[in-house]
Amino acid sequence: MLPQSPSIASKVDILIVDDEPTNLRVLSTIVRSHGYQVRQATSGIVALRAIRIQPPDLILLDILMPEMDGYQVCEQLKSNSQTRDIPIIFLSSLVSGMDKAKAFQLGGADYIAKPFQIEEVLARIDYQLTLRTLQVQLQHKNEQLREQNEQLKQEMKIRQQTEVELRLSEAQLQARTQQLQQALDELKLTQTQLVQSEKMSSLGRIAAGIAHEINNPIGFIYGNLDYASEYMKVLRNIINLYNQHYPQPHPEILNTIQVSELDFVLQDFPKVLESMQVGAERIRDIVLSMRYFSSGEQAYTQQDDIHKGLDSALVILQSRIKEQTNRVAIEVKKEYGEIPSVNCYPGQLNHVFMNLLSNAVDAIEEKLKILEEPFHPVIKICTQLSNSSKECQDQNIKWVEIRIVDNGIGIGPQIQSSIFDPFFTTKPVGKGTGLGLFISYSIIVEQHGGQLLCNSEIGKGTEILIRLPVEVPQAVKSGYH
């Protein structure tokens, strides 16, 4: 260990190499007297051996020696990594002849000229030892820094690795979230379709049940009305004959004729039968519509009567369209144009008409609830064949256009983009499921290759436009199951 103060100088090991015994003794005495531990070597070879056994902290090395001079010893020491750093102070009496440049070139730390001056020798030894101590400290610091650097590098590597792993697991998480979201969306979609088809099929079942139940009794009424009318004619004829041949009937008969206002009865009876006929015909139409609606034709067929589908939906909704205790009737204006038959799923289309028409009724009822001044509610249904738009001409297609226009509450711009989303509803819980437009959209767009567009102004009303291609793209037809 190297000394930094005289108190630890005794631990400092100095090797003095000189072939001159007197010099060796004098120098050793001086150095030792200052608390250093001294070893001696009388030749270069002995010195090298001693150094190999125990490297000293400093070497005082004579230059001129027989066999192996100081330069050679220095050269050997500097070429060995074990001894390279031991400070060497050259000793020489050849002040002028000493090759100082060579001494420094070979790695000598300093030189002392003979004859020695005690203070100089000690000062140079002290200086070299301090320098060596500082060097060692510096090396130590460097070593520490290198270690810290290495540690930092390791940490950085670990951090980078962790970051990569983190990014990877983040990406995996994202992918998983995406998968889950997709699964959730699919689940929602399936659920909506289930709910809607359940809703429509139970509506269809109810309609079919009612139609079936009413069909027979209305058949009796309708079928017997002709007989009733015939029988009435017969009875009227007989009464007329009685009048002719017995102008003066029994007073009791006369009295009964007057009390029962026979003239009025005879006059009114045909009208009663007639209105019964009209009513029965109406019921029969309703039954037919209900049957048509509930037959829910699921197959992809050529539908030549879109209007029939619209009318049957209107019949089903009749109870909501007509006058209610708290509001006037909704006027239904039909502007049916000449339209060709389209390939479609008629049952599905009827569901769309039902959804759109009931939305229109809801929108009107909503407006009636909040409007103070009188207002005439109208639902307009227009159909036409269109091939005038640029899109039609570009793609050489024709659309059958069905417009359902209401003058109800309208849709605010902030929610217009959401109305086709599943479960989006502004209606109170239990009233709307928010599926009507979503299902309608998928029926028209996905199943029929058509378009479903909405144009609405808040407070004024809404127009929903259905466009069905007259020639449906093949992919759409085969894509439906």
Ligand SMILES: Nc1ncnc2c1ncn2[C@@H]1O[C@H](COP(=O)(O)OP(=O)(O)OP(=O)(O)O)[C@@H](O)[C@H]1O
């Ligand atoms: N003709 C319309 N006028 C005004 N708002 C409408 C009209 N049609 C749809 N909307 C708005 O779009 C929303 C979504 O309509 P959608 O038919 O999908 O669901 P819903 O009618 O609320 O419920 P349901 O599933 O019973 O049909 C409605 O809640 C309503 O706010």
Ligand SMILES: [Mg+2]
């Ligand atoms: Mg709806």
